[in-house]
Amino acid sequence: MESQVRGGTRWKRFAVVMVPSVAATAAIGVGLAQGALAASFSVSGQSFKVTAERLHGFGFEQYGSIATGYDLKGNKAAHPVAVSSFKTAEITGMCQSVVTPDVPFIGSVSLELKAGGKGTPVEAENLYLDVAELDADATFEQIDIGIAQKDAKKGAPSQPNNELINPFGFAQQADEATLTNVKQTAWATTAGTFKLSGLSMKLHKGVKECY
Secondary structure (H helix, E strand, O other), X not given: OEEEEOXXXXXXXXXXXXXXXXXXXXXXXXXXXXXXXXXXXXXXXXXXXXXXXXXXXXEEEEEEEEEEEEXXXXXXEEEXXXXXXXXXXXXXXXXXXXXXXXXXXXXXXXXXXXXXXXXXXXXXXXXXXXXXXXXXXXXXXXXXXXXEEOEOOOEOOOOHHHEEEOOOOEXXXXXXXXEEEEEEEEEEEEEOEEEOOOOEEEEEEOOXXXX
């Protein structure tokens, strides 16, 4: 579905549902490294950290939203996020980490994923990032800032990761965006295609995060 914003901008949305368990992570990772799968990274009730040396993409859009889901006790939860999307993107030196606390008989366990650090960047299409916090140096080309308005005929757009959009909230888009020295806390990362070159995944006992 689509929504219309001031100035004639169209905001296209996309949804993918595939949340791999820890037991299936290795097999999923092989497929991602070969560019064979769509992907969605999210952990119920938990945010995770992501860093990148450089993220360069085309077809950039950003808007405020609410990511809905469940906390670790199974209760419904909602989190305000800034959704950043790219039609295509390349990511150099990517690190993604999530800490699962209170694992019986073990304590905290950290999952660390790294890719795009050996001369070949991570490649993504239809990339969506649900971000709670972001620090980076950013450059935008041909940026358009406006208000995301609801299309009266089509209604509010569908959102990835069970998000709810404010149809009259802040939104912006740019033909091209470059972010360097990226540090972010996110609730979900979704992509139509995610090719993780130089993929490395490790489990660590205790807390080990990307930053």
